[in-house]
Amino acid sequence: MSGRSLLAGLLVGVGVAAFVDEVVFHQLLHWHHFYDRSTTDAGLVSDGLLHAGGWTATVVGLFLFADLQRRHATVPLRVWAGGLLGAGGFQLYDGLVQHKLLRLHQVRYGVDLLPYDLAWNAPGAVAVLVGLLLLRRARGRGAGGSAGGGSPVGGATATGRLPS
Amino acid sequence: MSPTLGWSALDGDRVPLHLASWPDVASVAADRGAGTHAAHPAGHVTAAAGWVLPALVLLLPLVLYGTGCARLAGRGARWPVGRPAAWSAGLACAAAALSPPATAAAGQFPGHVLQHLLLTMAAPLLLSRAAPVTLALRTLPPAPRRLLLRMLHGRWARSLTRPAVVAVLAVAPLYPLYLTSAYASLHDHPLLHAAVHGHMVAAGLLVAWVLVGVDPVPGRPPVATRVVLLLVVAAGHDVLARLVYARADTGLLGDPDAVRAGALLLSYGSAVLEGLLVVVLMADWYRAGGRALRHERRRAAAGGPAAVTRPPLPGSGPGGGSEAGVDVAGTPADGPAGVLPGGPGGRPVAADGSPGTAVGATRTRS
Structure with missing residues (x-):
């Protein structure tokens, strides 16, 4: 179930990052705008996808996680790795592709953008790096523990522990 | 919106009871708001007529569904109480969207969006949880039931439920409608207007049925595919809302400020409703997995060697389908087969109803 753990983490990570972006920066601080006049159509498409995807990812990720938990099949390290990769990846995508490439909207208006952009993207990059490190460590551990136990999804890993 | 349009369309005493009456009812109600109807002798008649369509939409299916439930109860069969509740709530949503105040509000873009959300998203979601097709299959006399079964198993039913077809039907028509002058010109063509709205309602029902319907759906895609389908539909709505927002100043859809408000409502409203859809879809999956898990544990x-023969079910629980599968399959056990008209009639329903989901359920997913 290690693949499933990573996936659950990824989805929840993306969802949490999207949620924070929406609630904190759009709704509470009003730094971000739904649309500004420089926004390209590609930017709108991308933002619409992320907005819809954030919800979906959170819900699906949480249900996957709950399913892992009740099967006692969670690999915590992989969930964390996935969460960091998901959240950091979202942050970087939002900060680099959406804000800069697609010019969707900026972090904040009427200010010198550089520090804001750094503060936006640096944590994302750090999260991705830490996520990758955790993933590597999990892989190292997984090789010692259950070799190849992940692939038959409903199978060996989960059920092997059930009778005990 | 113009009074003349509304009255001319409603001239004569025959009030159209189909969807074509939407724009007309809207303008009638708008006129009432402006106080112009007082001078019109037939004003109160047409005002009352505005309630006929919502009343029919609410009561007719409610009575039919109630009759079915009563028949089941008379047979001593179990039918979860949440289903009639969902049916009533869904019909109430649809009726509210068609009521004169709502149609009057639909003259402005936010009102139109609200109507759209209620009719094509909220109502279908609720109705799909009521399993009306299952109820019909269990309570209809043999002849109409055979007809219904033949329709469900027809080739077109199977091709309609293909994910790509569902996505295109549900999302594609919205774009030319809201991004070109089509929306404005619809108001001059009541029949076309009715056809467009009818299509949207039908597409909304299709989406809800394929994604979370409790009824067995022929050729229903597995859960992972359904999540992707939902994502495509949700993104389709959200992208559209943003494009509409960005183009508000063109005035194609009316007053720019109203259009922007409507676009925001479309974006956030559909996000909430589609969020609910994901929750229902995944909760079904989780429950189906739970049943399989309990079975395994038992x-x-x-x-013994049960571990070897265990089916790989939990990963791809069929969601709502499995609930229906269990339910439909449970029919013969609920009441003695002889009670069903035509004796073995109950069996084919169960056997026909379930494979669409049960077969799909054995697919593995990683």
């Missing part, structure tokens, strides 16, 4: 507790 077998394991009984001891």
